[in-house]
Amino acid sequence: MDDELTRALRRLIREEVDAAIALVLRDWTPPTQCAPQAPASEWLSTTEAARYLGIKVSTLRNLIHAGDGPEYRKFGRLNRFRIADLDRYIQERLTEPERGSA
DSSP states (O other), X not given: OHHHHHHHHHHHHHHHHHHHHHHHHHHOOOOOOSOOOXXXXXXXXXXXXXXXXXXXXXXXXXXXXXXXXXXXXXXXXXXXXXXXXXXXXXXXXXXXXXXXXX
């Protein structure tokens, strides 16, 4: 009797879980692994700029504090970054891969 009840409960749980997964997956679309989309505004917040550069917000703040970050403007107490300045910052830091000596 206990085995039969256990099997029935397991089957019921499995059906409920399968139904819940199917419901979630019905509307799910996988994330895209592509370059960041251009934001609606020319000026980005620190969080948006960090996302655009592909780094953590704390890393961007540390770079700014050390004087090695991208160009930015102050709007009151907030830092704002132009997309063109971020693109230039990226281009300036690109390096050529090292080639082995022959």
